[in-house]
Amino acid sequence: MPGGIDPHAHLAMDFMGTQTIDDFFSGQAAALAGGTTMHMDFVLPINGNLSAGFEAYKEKAKISCMDYGFHMAVTKWDDEVSHDMEVMVKENGINSFKFFLAYKGSFMVSDELFLEGLKKCKSLGALAMVHAENGDAIVEGQKRMIELGITGPEGHPLSRPPVLEGEATARAIRLAGFVNTPLYVVHVMSSDAMEEIAKARKSGQKVIGEVVSAGLALDDTKVWDPDFITAAKFVMSPPVRAPGHDKALQGALSTGILQLVATDHCTFNSTQKAFGIDDFRKIPNGVNGLEERMHVVWDTMVESGKISVTDFVRVTSTECAKIFNIYPKKGAILAGSDADVIILDPKASVKITAATHHSRSDTNVYDGRTGKGKILVTIAGGRIVWQNGELKVTPGTGKYIKMQPFGYAFEGIDRKDAEYLKSLGAPVKRSRALS
Numbered sequence: 307m308p309g310g311i312d313p314h315a316h317l318a319m320d321f322m323g324t325q326t327i328d329d330f331f332s333g334q335a336a337a338l339a340g341g342t343t344m345h346m347d348f349v350l351p352i353n354g355n356l357s358a359g360f361e362a363y364k365e366k367a368k369i370s371c372m373d374y375g376f377h378m379a380v381t382k383w384d385d386e387v388s389h390d391m392e393v394m395v396k397e398n399g400i401n402s403f404k405f406f407l408a409y410k411g412s413f414m415v416s417d418e419l420f421l422e423g424l425k426k427c428k429s430l431g432a433l434a435m436v437h438a439e440n441g442d443a444i445v446e447g448q449k450r451m452i453e454l455g456i457t458g459p460e461g462h463p464l465s466r467p468p469v470l471e472g473e474a475t476a477r478a479i480r481l482a483g484f485v486n487t488p489l490y491v492v493h494v495m496s497s498d499a500m501e502e503i504a505k506a507r508k509s510g511q512k513v514i515g516e517v518v519s520a521g522l523a524l525d526d527t528k529v530w531d532p533d534f535i536t537a538a539k540f541v542m543s544p545p546v547r548a549p550g551h552d553k554a555l556q557g558a559l560s561t562g563i564l565q566l567v568a569t570d571h572c573t574f575n576s577t578q579k580a581f582g583i584d585d586f587r588k589i590p591n592g593v594n595g596l597e598e599r600m601h602v603v604w605d606t607m608v609e610s611g612k613i614s615v616t617d618f619v620r621v622t623s624t625e626c627a628k629i630f631n632i633y634p635k636k637g638a639i640l641a642g643s644d645a646d647v648i649i650l651d652p653k654a655s656v657k658i659t660a661a662t663h664h665s666r667s668d669t670n671v672y673d674g675r676t677g678k679g680k681i682l683v684t685i686a687g688g689r690i691v692w693q694n695g696e697l698k699v700t701p702g703t704g705k706y707i708k709m710q711p712f713g714y715a716f717e718g719i720d721r722k723d724a725e726y727l728k729s730l731g732a733p734v735k736r737s738r739a740l741s
């Protein structure tokens with residue numbers, strides 16, 4: 307089948323006072339061992355500056371051993387940011403911008419900024435993406451936990467419950483509907499958020515829902531573990547949820563309410579996780595996934611009979627290539643496509659352990675998990691990079707894949723707005739004379 311494409315990972319990201327333990331080489335090597343042959347990362351601006359962020363990520367990615375593409379986060383708003391968005395789309399191969407409704411004090415944007423961003427995305431024909439949790443309410447929830455003396459990892463999910471994800475998802479969807487531009491919701495972790503997406507899609511709104519492997523396969527029970535690191539390694543945002551949400555997300559993926567599976571791979575080792583030993587707010591957020599995603603999706607979705615093999619290829623590869631406009635170069639085995647091909651043995655078992663995985667992290671949220679669906683061979687760009695349990699990867703061989711601009715794909719949307727208003731009779735012709 308075609309190599310997996312992970313639409314959402316963070317490599318060499320400066321975050322919460324530290325940097326992710328996996329860089330563009332180690333994270334991608336792990337991905338290749340797990341049957342993923344391309345990932346998309348999120349360029350973070352530097353002090354709000356997009357161009358500076360882009361230059362920094364180009365440097366970080368020079369050691370790539372796998373093809374990759376970029377989304378870009380927008381964290382402040384001024385004329386320069388607005389102009390840089392245009393440069394990113396027209397010259398630098400970026401066609402998607404992410405807005406954080408959480409992480410107050412760092413990445414979080416106001417509704418006002420989010421609206422500016424949505425309008426700009428629409429005018430550029432770029433796809434708006436959203437991290438949907440209510441950042442103001444999270445700060446309130448965290449304060450509550452600390453006041454109650456809850457300083458451990460269990461305070462993390464308790465302080466940011468599903469209702470805050472549901473609220474932000476609903477708000478983001480409605481604002482995108484108001485601007486009339488498509489929206490991509492990253493890492494849907496709760497049935498609350500998923501149901502908002504289901505409702506919007508049913509009404510015909512262009513909303514894309516991404517689920518992550520952790521959301522499909524994990525729940526929050528381990529966050530209550532008395533061992534700090536065992537608990538802290540599960541801290542990610544939005545949080546892994548109480549049992550039940552995982553099953554609801556699996557169901558939504560199988561019925562097409564959610565369209566594709568990412569990882570949000572964002573790894574820290576136990577020393578880094580221990581930054582939050584006295585205060586869960588300081589635990590760097592993030593879990594494993596790049597190496598595990600293909601196997602975990604196979605095991606939870608195909609082996610269990612919830613989706614077909616064809617659907618597996620769609621949710622792990624093809625859909626991502628189509629959404630970000632690089633199909634059929636990626637996401638397919640066709641004449642002219644890149645030679646990114648994997649062989650998966652459906653019946654062979656996999657045991658995931660932190661001791662044997664290829665990530666640099668010393669922890670793994672799936673540690674000890676066994677299941678079906680083993681990646682036997684990974685061919686990336688025509689080269690065998692994974693076979694017989696051996697990786698053959700070289701830094702610098704991964705290519706930057708420029709996302710094709712959507713061009714005027716969204717143009718019709720504007721015309722429809724104007725036509726619709728005209729059909730209502732606006733603007734109304736009025737006499738200026740006072741009678």
Ligand code: DUC
Pocket residue numbers: 316437541542543544570572591592593
């Ligand atoms: N969530 C995480 O868990 N890590 C990176 C950023 C994010 O939104």
Ligand code: ZN
Pocket residue numbers: 437492493543544
């Ligand atoms: Zn996020």
Ligand code: ZN
Pocket residue numbers: 314315316570
């Ligand atoms: Zn993320």
